[in-house]
Amino acid sequence: KAGVTQTPRYLIKTRGQQVTLSCSPISGHRSVSWYQQTPGQGLQFLFEYFSETQRNKGNFPGRFSGRQFSNSRSEMNVSTLELGDSALYLCASSPDRTGGDEKLFFGSGTQLSVL
Amino acid sequence: DAKTTQPPSMDCAEGRAANLPCNHSTISGNEYVYWYRQIHSQGPQYIIHGLKNNETNEMASLIITEDRKSSTLILPHATLRDTAVYYCIASHYNQGGKLIFGQGTELSVKP
Numbered sequence: 001k002a003g004v005t006q007t008p009r010y011l012i013k014t015r016g017q018q019v020t021l022s023c024s025p026i027s028g029h030r031s032v033s034w035y036q037q038t039p040g041q042g043l044q045f046l047f048e049y050f051s052e053t054q055r056n057k058g059n060f061p062g063r064f065s066g067r068q069f070s071n072s073r074s075e076m077n078v079s080t081l082e083l084g085d086s087a088l089y090l091c092a093s094s095p096d097r098t099g100g101d102e103k104l105f106f107g108s109g110t111q112l113s114v115l
Numbered sequence: 116d117a118k119t120t121q122p123p124s125m126d127c128a129e130g131r132a133a134n135l136p137c138n139h140s141t142i143s144g145n146e147y148v149y150w151y152r153q154i155h156s157q158g159p160q161y162i163i164h165g166l167k168n169n170e171t172n173e174m175a176s177l178i179i180t181e182d183r184k185s186s187t188l189i190l191p192h193a194t195l196r197d198t199a200v201y202y203c204i205a206s207h208y209n210q211g212g213k214l215i216f217g218q219g220t221e222l223s224v225k226p
Contacts, residue, residue: 004158033212042219043159043202048212056213090158094212104151104212106158 001026004107006091012113018079021110025072025093031055032074033104034066037088046089049074050096078112086114116215117142117205124221127197133190135220137203140184146207148179149214150188152199159202159216162188193224 005024013019025032033056034046045058049068066076072093078085088111092104120138127133139148149164163170163177165186170177176189190197202219 031212035216043216045213045215050212058213092158092212103161103164104159104214105161108156108158 004091004093004105006089006107006110008110009108010111010113012115013081014115015081015083017081018077019081019112020075020077021089021091021112023074023076023091023093023107025074025091026105029093029095029105030072031094031096032068032072033092033094034074034076035090035092035106036060037090037109038086043090046076081114083114085112087112116207117146119203119205119217121201121203121217121220123218124223126223126225127190127193129195129224129226130192133188133193133197133222133224135188135190135201135203135222136185137188138185139203139205142183142205143207146205148177148183148186149204149206150175150177151202151204151214151216152197153202153219154196154199162201193222195224195226198222198224 007022031050033048037043048056052068063079068074088109090109092106117139147164150162151159153159165177179186200219200221202216204214
């Protein structure tokens with residue numbers, strides 16, 4: 001089974017631009033979560049989507065948004081980029097079986113650099 | 116979710132058991148203990164989780180104290196490939212993909 005796929009692997013943008021990152025979950029997984037990882041703040045939860053609906057949200061400004069498609073693939077968008085948005089963005093998927101415990105399966109991430 | 120405390124770094128000799136401690140003294144009765152690890156430049160990898168019983172899988176063993184205030188992850192025969200940051204997380208069941216990661220323990224396995 002293929003793992004979680006994130007594209008692109010690396011991205012360089014300038015301040016003020018916007019960016020869209022893509023995540024393809026493991027086949028059959030219905031939940032997709034996004035995390036930001038920086039050296040200073042560590043791994044922080046951004047949001048989670050299930051059945052095309054945002055189900056959970058972390059403490060990030062509205063510039064960070066996401067969506068999920070009917071095939072469970074997900075995208076996250078960051079508008080008006082700031083230097084502090086430079087980070088590794090990680091996507092994770094899980095089966096979300098009702099009554100089952102949830103293990104997250106992470107992709108390798110997209111390394112975003114904002115200049 | 117309960118806060119967890121881990122030592123920032125540990126060393127282990129290759130082939131020996133690595134015992135990684137985690138303190139979660141404020142854990143509630145329905146919070147699970149999860150362990151993940153992150154090898155440099157990769158996404159975190161699930162290792163094991165448990166509620167109150169000790170657990171074992173092909174990667175590791177998880178020992179949870181009877182009062183559930185602390186736990187230990189055991190890698191029985193550490194290899195160089197086990198060098199990584201290990202995260203201990205206390206989380207309610209079915210949090211919808213939301214895990215609160217701390218700073219973790221950086222484990223260095225040395226030959």
